[in-house]
Amino acid sequence: MAMAALRREGRRFAPLLSPRPIAAVRSSLVSEEDIPFGARSISTQVVRNRMKSVKNIQKITKAMKMVAASKLRAIQIRAENSRGLWQPFTALLGDTPSVDVKKNVIVTVSSDKGLCGGINSTSVKISKALYKLNSGPDKETKYVVLGEKAKAQLVRDSKKNIELTISELQKNPLNYTQVSVLADDILKNVEFDALRIIFNKFHSVVSFLPTMSTVLSPEIVEREAEAGGKLGELDSYEIEGGETKAEILQNLAEFQFSCVLFNAVLENACSEQGARMSAMDSSSRNAGDMLDRLTLTYNRTRQASITTELIEIISGASALEG
Amino acid sequence: MASNAAVPFWRAAGMTYITYSNICANLVRNCLKEPYKTEALTREKVHFSIATWKEGKPEKPGNCPLSRTSDRVDFTVS
Numbered sequence: 001m002a003m004a005a006l007r008r009e010g011r012r013f014a015p016l017l018s019p020r021p022i023a024a025v026r027s028s029l030v031s032e033e034d035i036p037f038g039a040r041s042i043s044t045q046v047v048r049n050r051m052k053s054v055k056n057i058q059k060i061t062k063a064m065k066m067v068a069a070s071k072l073r074a075i076q077i078r079a080e081n082s083r084g085l086w087q088p089f090t091a092l093l094g095d096t097p098s099v100d101v102k103k104n105v106i107v108t109v110s111s112d113k114g115l116c117g118g119i120n121s122t123s124v125k126i127s128k129a130l131y132k133l134n135s136g137p138d139k140e141t142k143y144v145v146l147g148e149k150a151k152a153q154l155v156r157d158s159k160k161n162i163e164l165t166i167s168e169l170q171k172n173p174l175n176y177t178q179v180s181v182l183a184d185d186i187l188k189n190v191e192f193d194a195l196r197i198i199f200n201k202f203h204s205v206v207s208f209l210p211t212m213s214t215v216l217s218p219e220i221v222e223r224e225a226e227a228g229g230k231l232g233e234l235d236s237y238e239i240e241g242g243e244t245k246a247e248i249l250q251n252l253a254e255f256q257f258s259c260v261l262f263n264a265v266l267e268n269a270c271s272e273q274g275a276r277m278s279a280m281d282s283s284s285r286n287a288g289d290m291l292d293r294l295t296l297t298y299n300r301t302r303q304a305s306i307t308t309e310l311i312e313i314i315s316g317a318s319a320l321e322g
Numbered sequence: 323m324a325s326n327a328a329v330p331f332w333r334a335a336g337m338t339y340i341t342y343s344n345i346c347a348n349l350v351r352n353c354l355k356e357p358y359k360t361e362a363l364t365r366e367k368v369h370f371s372i373a374t375w376k377e378g379k380p381e382k383p384g385n386c387p388l389s390r391t392s393d394r395v396d397f398t399v400s
Binding site for chain 1: 329330333338339340341343344347364365366367368369370371372373374375377378379380
C-alpha cells in the first residue's frame, strides 16, 4: 500500500522530467502512432503484439515452403520426362530463333498464383523485349498469355496486342490432354508464321532461366527448307503412306507446338514451385531476424521500465526518510 | 501440289492433328481394364478459362469442356 502511494508520488513528477528521454529506443520497428505523446518509453504491449504477428507470419511462410517443396518433387519428374517429347522435333526441324517472319505470336507462360519471386516479371520482360525486337514495318506481333500474373502485367501497357488470355490452367493436375486442347484453340484462333513460347526452364531448385522455343508454321518451314541448313535435309527423307510433304509438315508443326507447349507449361510450373520455395525461405529468415531485433527491443524497454520504477520507489523512500 | 493429294478424312472434317490424336488416345484409354482405366481417365481432365481479346478488351471468357470425352466424334474408316 505504501509502495503504491510512493509510486503515485513518483508518477506525479513525471511530466516535469524531460518528456522523451529515451528517444533512441523509439526504433523504426514500432510506428509513431502507437506511442502517445509524453510517454516515457515504448509500451511493451505494442512490441509484444508485433512479435506475435511476426511469429505467425514466420510459421505461415515456413509451411508454404514445405508445401512448395513437396509439389516441386512431384512435378519435377514429369517435367524432366516431358523433355523427351520435343527433343526429336528439334533434331528433325531444328530450333531457329533468328528466323525472320511477318507474323509473330509470343506465347508467354506464367503462373496464376503469386508469392513466387521474380519469375513472372522476367518472363514478361523478355516478352516485351522480344516484341520490340520483332517490330518493324510490315510485321505484326501478338501476345497469347497463359496465367494471371503475366496478364496483369501485360494489360498495363500492351492491351491492344493481346490476342488470347488463358487462366485456371492448374485447377486440375496438368496433363497432356489439357495442354493439347489449349494448343488446338490457339492454333485455330491465331494466325501465325512463327510461335515463340517464353517460359522459365527449370535447371535446378535455385536456377530457373527464361527460355524461348520457336515453332514455325509449315509454310515457313518450306521457305526455310529452300534456304538450306537443317530444314533443307527434309527432302532426303522418304515419305510413306500416300501423304504429301506439305501435309506431313502441317501435322508435324501442330504436334510440335502441342509438345513444346506441354513441356513449357510443366517446366514453368516447376520453376514456380522452386521460386516460391526460395521466396518463402528468405521470407522466413527475414521474419526470424525481425523477431530477434524485436526481442532485444522488448527486453531493453522492459528492463528500462523496471529500472525507472525502482528509481522512483527508492527516491520516494529516501525523500521520506531524509 | 496439294490439290490432287487426298486429304485425310479428319482434316477434311476440319480437325487438326492434335484433335485427331486426342480422340485416338481417348479410344485407347477406354480400352484399358478397370484399375488402370480410372487412373488413365484422370489424365484426361481438361479445364481452363480462355478469353479472346478484341481492341484491348476481353470478351466474355468461355470455359472449355471439362472432359475430352464430351467431344467424341464417331467415324468409320472405309
